[in-house]
Amino acid sequence: MAVTYFTEDHEWVRVENGVATVGITDHAQDQLGDLVFVQLPDVGQSLSKGDAAVVVESVKAASDVYAPVDGEVTEVNEAAASDPALVNxxxxxxxxxxxxxxxxxxxxxxxxxxAAYKAIVG
Structure with a gap:
């Protein structure tokens, strides 16, 4: 069964069978506004907790998305890169x-x- 965790930087991590799927929270995409660009990491790239892994750009701002844990990128969501609105x-x-x-x-x-994440974002 998948378990979902959150970071104070507004990433979510869903873990199942030792594989973590990572994205930004609904709160984060709402704060950014309409996304127009997503730059994904490379498959095979090693990330350390806190590394900037992804860049997302909206009409308002550009923001880094950080690796919530250490690991190796096994897959990227090309659909999100070609259609950033999917993240919204x-x-x-x-x-x-x-x-x-x-x-x-x-x-x-x-x-x-x-519950702890929701307490942070109100």
């Missing part, structure tokens, strides 16, 4: 950004659950 319409669903194989599952303990 389905931030926690079809608008996911990348998948990664976790290097250290213990890092998940430092992330937020949904």
């Amino acid at each position: 319409s389905s931030a926690t669903g079809d608008g996911w950004l990348w998948k990664m194989k976790l290097s250290d599952t213990n890092q998940l303990a430092g992330l937020l659950d949904e």
Whole structure:
């Protein structure tokens, strides 16, 4: 069963069988506004927790999306890159950004659950 975690930087991480799917939260896409560009990481790229992994640009601003945990990128969502509005319409669903194989599952303990994240964003 998949478990979803959140970061204070507004990323979500859904973990299933040692693979983490990462995206931005609905709150984040709402704050950014209409996305016009998504730059994804390279498959095979190693990321460390806190690394800037993705750049998203909206009509208002550009923002980095950070790796919430250590791991290796195994897949990217080309649909989100070719249609950035997908992230706006389905931030926690079809608008996911990348998948990664976790290097250290213990890092998940430092992330937020949904209730803690909702308390932060109000």
